[in-house]
Amino acid sequence: MTDSESVTVEEHDGAREGATAPSRRAVLGWGGAGLALGAAAAGGAVAAFGGGSDVVPAASAGAAVPFHGEHQAGIASAVQDRLHFAAFDVKTKDREELIKLLKDWTEAARLMTAGHPVGEGGFGGLPEAPPDDTGEALGLKPSRLTLTIGFGPGLFAKDRFGLEDKRPEALVDLEQFPGDNLDPARSGGDLCVQACADDPQVAVHAIRQLARIGFGKTAVRWSQLGFGKTSSTTPDAQTPRNMMGFKDGTRNIAGTDRAALDEHVWAAASDGSAWMAGGSYLVARRIRMHIESWDRTSLQEQEDVFGRDKGEGAPVGKSKERDEPFLKAMKPEAHVRLAHPDSNNGARILRRGYSFTDGTDGLGRLDAGLFFLAYQRDVRKGFIPVQRNLSKNDALNEYIQHVGSAVFAVPPGVRDKDDWWGRTLFA
Amino acid sequence: MRPARFTVVTAAAAVAALTAVTGCAEKSAGGAEGTVQVAASDSACGVSKTEFPAGKVTIEVDNKGSKVTEVYVLFPDDRIVAERENIGPGTKATITAEIKAGDYVVNCKPGMKGDGIRQKVKATGGASAKRSPELDAAVAEYRKYVLAQADESLPAVKTFTDAVRAGDVEAAKQAFAPSRRGWERTEPVAESFGDIDPKTDVREDGLEPGQNWTGWHRLEKALWADNKIGDEEKALASQLDTDIAEWHKRVGTAEITPTSMANGAKELLDEVARNKVTGEEDRYSHTDLADFKANVEGADKVYELLKPVAAKNDPQLGKTLDTQFAALDTLLDKHRADKNGYDFTSYDKVGDAERKELSDAVNALAEPLSKLAAAVAK
Numbered sequence: 001m002t003d004s005e006s007v008t009v010e011e012h013d014g015a016r017e018g019a020t021a022p023s024r025r026a027v028l029g030w031g032g033a034g035l036a037l038g039a040a041a042a043g044g045a046v047a048a049f050g051g052g053s054d055v056v057p058a059a060s061a062g063a064a065v066p067f068h069g070e071h072q073a074g075i076a077s078a079v080q081d082r083l084h085f086a087a088f089d090v091k092t093k094d095r096e097e098l099i100k101l102l103k104d105w106t107e108a109a110r111l112m113t114a115g116h117p118v119g120e121g122g123f124g125g126l127p128e129a130p131p132d133d134t135g136e137a138l139g140l141k142p143s144r145l146t147l148t149i150g151f152g153p154g155l156f157a158k159d160r161f162g163l164e165d166k167r168p169e170a171l172v173d174l175e176q177f178p179g180d181n182l183d184p185a186r187s188g189g190d191l192c193v194q195a196c197a198d199d200p201q202v203a204v205h206a207i208r209q210l211a212r213i214g215f216g217k218t219a220v221r222w223s224q225l226g227f228g229k230t231s232s233t234t235p236d237a238q239t240p241r242n243m244m245g246f247k248d249g250t251r252n253i254a255g256t257d258r259a260a261l262d263e264h265v266w267a268a269a270s271d272g273s274a275w276m277a278g279g280s281y282l283v284a285r286r287i288r289m290h291i292e293s294w295d296r297t298s299l300q301e302q303e304d305v306f307g308r309d310k311g312e313g314a315p316v317g318k319s320k321e322r323d324e325p326f327l328k329a330m331k332p333e334a335h336v337r338l339a340h341p342d343s344n345n346g347a348r349i350l351r352r353g354y355s356f357t358d359g360t361d362g363l364g365r366l367d368a369g370l371f372f373l374a375y376q377r378d379v380r381k382g383f384i385p386v387q388r389n390l391s392k393n394d395a396l397n398e399y400i401q402h403v404g405s406a407v408f409a410v411p412p413g414v415r416d417k418d419d420w421w422g423r424t425l426f427a
Numbered sequence: 428m429r430p431a432r433f434t435v436v437t438a439a440a441a442v443a444a445l446t447a448v449t450g451c452a453e454k455s456a457g458g459a460e461g462t463v464q465v466a467a468s469d470s471a472c473g474v475s476k477t478e479f480p481a482g483k484v485t486i487e488v489d490n491k492g493s494k495v496t497e498v499y500v501l502f503p504d505d506r507i508v509a510e511r512e513n514i515g516p517g518t519k520a521t522i523t524a525e526i527k528a529g530d531y532v533v534n535c536k537p538g539m540k541g542d543g544i545r546q547k548v549k550a551t552g553g554a555s556a557k558r559s560p561e562l563d564a565a566v567a568e569y570r571k572y573v574l575a576q577a578d579e580s581l582p583a584v585k586t587f588t589d590a591v592r593a594g595d596v597e598a599a600k601q602a603f604a605p606s607r608r609g610w611e612r613t614e615p616v617a618e619s620f621g622d623i624d625p626k627t628d629v630r631e632d633g634l635e636p637g638q639n640w641t642g643w644h645r646l647e648k649a650l651w652a653d654n655k656i657g658d659e660e661k662a663l664a665s666q667l668d669t670d671i672a673e674w675h676k677r678v679g680t681a682e683i684t685p686t687s688m689a690n691g692a693k694e695l696l697d698e699v700a701r702n703k704v705t706g707e708e709d710r711y712s713h714t715d716l717a718d719f720k721a722n723v724e725g726a727d728k729v730y731e732l733l734k735p736v737a738a739k740n741d742p743q744l745g746k747t748l749d750t751q752f753a754a755l756d757t758l759l760d761k762h763r764a765d766k767n768g769y770d771f772t773s774y775d776k777v778g779d780a781e782r783k784e785l786s787d788a789v790n791a792l793a794e795p796l797s798k799l800a801a802a803v804a805k
Contacts, residue, residue: 129801
């Protein structure tokens with residue numbers, strides 16, 4: 001514990017170095033050492049790890065997750081409870097202005113993930129000017145906030161930012177899968193930021209600050225709130241249930257499984273795009289569930305559709321959630337059977353999705369479902385073969401519809417206080 | 428310090444700051460020292476002294492000219508301290524005012540129009556607030572703009588209300604949007620007269636319990652939704668004339684400061700974001716883009732006047748605002764055939780994707796514009 005705490009303190013000091021208003025720390029009272037004490041008092045593990053580690057264990061809810069590292073936080077990191085995900089269109093045509101924005105965003109992200117407000121803070125500045133920070137996260141803990149950036153295909157378009165030669169082959173445009181009913185207003189984007197935190201206000205605050213800093217350079221294209229995690233990257237934890245009441249994605253890649261991460265999640269220089277080494281590829285899908293129809297479905301059919309029992313989450317014929325499934329015991333169109341690596345030539349993805357509910361749809365039906373987020377080393381070897389299989393045959397298709405879709409190249413981590421999001425791409 | 432807002436010299440404010448009493452009061456007890464004689468003619472505005480002690484000051488006007496005149500005491504930024512209108516040829520009038528230490532202008536307007544003739548004076552004693560000549564000039568210029576917008580609005584509104592009174596639905600529809608232009612360009616100033624906006628520019632959902640719905644939007648609904656003009660609408664048209672005349676009369680008394688100007692520009696963009704981009708403002712006529720344009724023009728005017736100071740204090744902000752004003756103008760031009768005209772696409776024909784594009788451009792301008800006040804206050 002002691003080592004972890006001291007690392008936390010260092011991380012905080014590092015994060016503060018670029019800040020312009022040191023007095024803010026005193027005002028807020030939970031920067032630096034104050035935070036470490038708080039974490040120790042909470043008695044939980046601290047979500048900080050030695051430098052260079054790509055593995056982050058479960059942590060107490062209030063702690064900070066280090067922003068700097070070989071990989072971006074928010075992928076292998078223990079999954080937080082809440083999500084605010086935003087996709088942006090880039091409005092500026094000026095490459096230098098885009099680079100400046102990415103640097104400004106990095107600085108803001110560095111501060112916010114450490115639990116600090118952006119710029120000169122939320123109050124106490126010039127009375128004639130609006131405060132730099134909007135203030136709703138003042139006094140809240142860092143809440144394991146992670147901010148993860150991704151670059152969409154549009155950024156690499158010809159005659160835009162001179163990046164057409166940098167587009168990774170693994171960043172493919174997704175095909176139209178059978179049953180897709182994609183809303184363009186909820187799809188695509190030149191940039192994305194995934195904000196995950198244990199406190200929803202902390203996640204929303206983070207996206208709000210970045211959107212504000214971005215005005216004129218970027219415009220929010222769409223955003224999605226997720227209220228409950230549906231996956232776990234920590235195998236000792238229970239797999240959370242989705243909105244259908246089932247545990248799904250039990251065999252997720254664990255944040256501690258370095259071999260699996262290197263094989264299935266982290267891109268390598270040898271994959272073809274050197275700038276992506278240590279990065280990953282993200283597929284985001286807004287999957288609406290026909291909640292009311294599902295709720296009227298018999299328990300037997302529900303269990304047949306997934307290939308698990310509803311109570312324990314054990315695969316058909318097994319007794320425990322994590323027992324190795326015997327696929328042939330399941331119906332041929334069972335979700336678990338079709339999604340399993342053995343049915344997809346070993347394809348594995350790291351799932352980090354969230355349940356969402358955006359109220360009701362005007363017809364009195366819950367507008368709810370799964371905001372599916374999957375990280376992989378190559379979209380062509382991860383999501384695409386699995387989704388081809390599922391979209392054709394999955395029994396679940398009767399109860400779900402994919403209504404939004406986006407794909408992003410997620411660059412490697414920000415190494416230190418002088419580094420910035422996208423440096424390897426633009427440098 | 429509270430955020431700077433436009434305020435009006437009301438009775439309450441006058442107690443704290445200054446008292447302007449027009450009309451023939453008893454002779455000032457302060458005697459000759461606190462009395463200034465103004466010899467007003469068709470070509471001159473002579474003052475008996477250019478310096479006098481701060482405090483209660485009596486201004487004795489003698490109109491020696493051949494035209495009806497008016498006399499103002501103004502702050503250096505042209506805000507009115509005290510005024511007297513309708514001083515006939517060969518007549519005298521007395522103005523008394525509580526005047527704090529500082530620089531002022533005595534302004535005679537023979538014929539009651541134009542810039543008139545100006546005479547600088549100084550109230551001495553006490554501490555006078557430090558002023559920036561550059562910003563005073565900007566405020567004075569802006570005040571001129573606001574007055575000009577009110578001037579132009581009178582006939583434009585009358586064209587509209589005449590058509591309503593004549594029962595000519597088509598002509599009234601044509602005249603509706605143009606009648607709003609001057610108001611929309613200077614809306615934050617117009618709204619600072621708290622009692623006028625609710626009479627002229629309120630929308631149905633903005634009514635308070637018991638409030639009669641009057642003004643532009645009530646007539647808009649009659650013209651576009653109900654498609655008829657009755658006696659009630661004709662009476663409302665005349666009421667609008669009266670209310671607009673009241674605005675015109677009072678607009679010169681609005682307290683304008685460099686920061687209130689800058690925040691007013693930002694508020695104009697707020698107006699656009701809240702009411703125009705959403706199509707709420709002109710929900711029956713769908714002439715939202717004409718109001719949109721006028722709001723942006725009003726904000727642009729403020730920026731143009733404050734730019735010399737703002738760009739000096741914050742050069743990057745100047746560049747950004749230049750870029751974003753130009754970008755928004757270009758985008759708006761896509762929605763009108765004639766770049767010099769005000770015939771914009773009916774907003775119900777502007778699709779979701781185009782509205783998103785407009786909204787993005789408004790955000791892109793409004794965010795840096797919110798930093799203009801700080802740039803002039805530095």
